[in-house]
Amino acid sequence: MSYVKKLKCLLCGKEYTSKEVKYNCPQCGDEGILEVIYDYSGIKKDFNPVILEKNKEFSMWRYLPLLPIDDPTKIGPLKVGWTPLYEAKRIREDLGMPNFWIKDDGRNPTASLKDRPSALAVVKAQELGEEIVTCASTGNAASSLAGAAASVGLKSYIFVPQTAPAAKIAQLLVFGATVFAVRGSYDKAFDLSIEATREFGWYNRNTAFNPYMVEGKKTVALEIIEQMNFDVPDYLFVPVGDGCIISGVAKAYKEVFSLGFITHLPKLVAVQAEGCKPIVDAVNGDGKVKFVEPNTIADSIAVGIPRNRLMAVRDVKESKGFGVAVSDKEILEAIRYLGVKQGIFAEPAGAAAFAGMLKALKEGIISKKDKVVVLITGNGLKDVESAKKAGGEALVIDPCLEAVKEVIKKHIKEDEQL
Amino acid sequence: MSYVKKLKCLLCGKEYTSKEVKYNCPQCGDEGILEVIYDYSGIKKDFNPVILEKNKEFSMWRYLPLLPIDDPTKIGPLKVGWTPLYEAKRIREDLGMPNFWIKDDGRNPTASLKDRPSALAVVKAQELGEEIVTCASTGNAASSLAGAAASVGLKSYIFVPQTAPAAKIAQLLVFGATVFAVRGSYDKAFDLSIEATREFGWYNRNTAFNPYMVEGKKTVALEIIEQMNFDVPDYLFVPVGDGCIISGVAKAYKEVFSLGFITHLPKLVAVQAEGCKPIVDAVNGDGKVKFVEPNTIADSIAVGIPRNRLMAVRDVKESKGFGVAVSDKEILEAIRYLGVKQGIFAEPAGAAAFAGMLKALKEGIISKKDKVVVLITGNGLKDVESAKKAGGEALVIDPCLEAVKEVIKKHIKEDEQL
DSSP, X not given: OOOEEEEEETTTOOEXXXXXXXXXXXXXXXXXXXEEEEOHHHHXXXXXXXXXXXXXXXXXXXXXXXXXXXXXXXXXXXXXXXXXXXXXXXXXXXXXOTTEEEEEGGGSTTSBTTHHHHHHHHHHHHHTTOOEEEEEOSSHHHHHHHXXXXXXXXXXXXXEETTSOHHHHHHHHHTTOEEEEESSOHHHHHHHHHHHHHHHOOEEOOTTTSTTHXXXXXXXXXXXXXXXXXXOOSEEEEEOSSSHHHHHHHHHHHHHHHTTSSSSOOEEEEEEETTBOHHHHHHHTTSOOOOOOOOOSOGGGOOSSOTTHHHHHHHHHHTTOEEEEEOHHHHHHHHHHHHHHHOOOBOHHHHHHHHHHXXXXXXXXXXXXXXXXXXXXXXXXXXXXXXXXXXXXXXXEOXXXXXXXXXXXXXXXXXXXX | OOOXXXXXXXXXXXXEOTTTOSSSOTTTGGGOOEEEEEOHHHHHHHOSHHHHHHOOOOSGGGGGGGSXXXXXXXXXXXXXXXXXXXXXXXXXXXXXXXXXXXXXXXXXXXXXXXXXXXXXXXXXXXXXXXXXXXXXXXXXXXXXXXXXXXXXXOEEEEEEETTSOHHHHHHHHHTTXXXXXXXXXXXHHHHHHHHHHHHHOOEEOOTTTSTTHHHHHHHHHHHHHHHTXXXXXXXXXXXOSSSHXXXXXXXXXXXXXXXXXXXXOOEEEEEEETTBOHHHHHHHTTSOOOOOOOOOSXXXXXXXXXXXXXXXXXXXXXXXXXXXXXXXXXXXXXXXXXXXXXXXXXXXXXXXXXXXXXXXXXXXXXXXTSOEEEEEOBXXXXXXXXXXXXXXXXXXXXXXXXXXXXXXXXXXXXXXXX
């Protein structure tokens, strides 16, 4: 059995046992997201730096004592988590930032951070004896859930906006999911998936509806904490759509702090696209989230109605962090910069956090000496169309040396003038 | 300094020091590929199961004593290798094969096995003080070299066939490579890259030209050996293009055998597409490789003139293995099967080895009780067009519950009839 003590409603504060509720607070409805509270004094026996040092499970499951898993035999086979935290030496030198790190979570099985909560969702589904899982997603949660479900033999019915990138839809189909490509935005797909869940009784993994998803997402920050040897960055830049990842990051730090293994908390920075920045505006303003129509190439964070808005805004404000919005152009430039300087290929939402960091640096909100971690949430192979916009064109030539020489003369010189 | 003793020509047997030659045997030319010979008695002090057990470097570099690296400070930052070896429980059950494993090497930084030799190539280039690296590639070697080069600050000039999948070219460009998309096959691009290397003096990473690439590739098998706890499979299925990966696998097993840490060698099975099977025909026949015009969707193994043919045919024959050719249809079915049954998304060449295993099983060449490892060499996100052919279509619907119900009634019933 897990160390979960109770599920507590974000809105009304009412507490439930995990047996009493499946999704949100029955009293408060949609906004009554439940937070998982553990027996931390019990956890301390199983989770501390000495035990971690000896732990040979190099995946998200090395943090099992801090996860809501009752039956670990239901954990799927895919290796999720323990993605690299890079010191990013070339970027450090280029920017003059000696304390800069990149966490590359595109290195997960289906190439995004969403593999973490999805791996957890299929354990919970199996614990409940469910056979069908569902979710709505801009694409990454979807493909991760479909992959995780396939790996343990569950069926998946997935709702995505029809405009999701081809690669993400292709992944879903290869994993054998039944894919509903909804004519409309992610926000529409989300509502529809909830309706369908109520109608058909499937197990739903939706962000800010299923209370356990923040728990899966927090493992990325538990890794950062351990990989930084329990040192804490000044700022942690996170791309924000629904706001569930940033709340996962916040929860990891708060829990490890309350366990006494770190001395303070990092400031969390919410990064969104200029064409869709409801959370950024809220955390930089009065805290109230106003819904928008998304307009950005960063599909994974094109969320006009952020489902985890209350928790996300609370967490950023509590951390004394802030929000930054970046243009699509800045996102594309960040994709190229990460590729050229560090050999990391990020999808637009993944690169957004880095673009946000550059902007905060330029505007003097953070300084070059600050200890900064940027979270990359998905691999660029997920969205080749955007990558093409970032990377430019190949030089098509005939197979002869003369053609090579000509190109070199012309293009390389242009390059050198840049 | 490394434990490299000499480089020995595959054809004439002449031995060189690593300082004397850069690429092939000067006497024998193109076919005179050099093999790296180590001081194995020296290696034994630094490489054995007890030392490995304590080694905390979970990447290809945990095998440093068996690699030709003179200056380890030149190793790049990207985390390459230590990819998962899956017990693939659901496939074991489905096929009735209790001793079946999958090595998923699509989990490397640029999503293919080729990150291993490319990581090694950029170390060698830096050791030699080179500033520009080049290669010809069907796509994966290219993107891996471009990524590795970017991560350490080298320039890369890359030759690919114009027909390489969009994702692979997008990767190259994001990594800042100068990309020559050659009007012609991989085989033409290969020749042109050698010409350009001679003309411009770049450092060339081409397979079966640069003697160190087999060394990088062998790390995948060193991992399999260690992950199987020094137990040896009966058969190891490997997709074959130039034939360099399968020779890397062979070398790993031979070296660990000669060090005394395994009791015997596995039979190696070369898998190719029916539309391009020069190596398969050679190993199943008289050993002579006849060149062909490639015709297959599996672009990574669409190699009509396999550059490492002599070594590959020798290695498969010596291992008492064989060759299998699979149709493009079988490859697409294998992509879907791996996705649906195990949540692994492979590119066509990556899935080819699995398709070959199924065929060998069906034809009774191997039995269900055999201990079998299948090597998946690249992630399906590399080639979304093929994935679409394998996965089918999403169901486009209006955002209303009625539409979901209708689809479920229609499509799910069809599904159940399958």
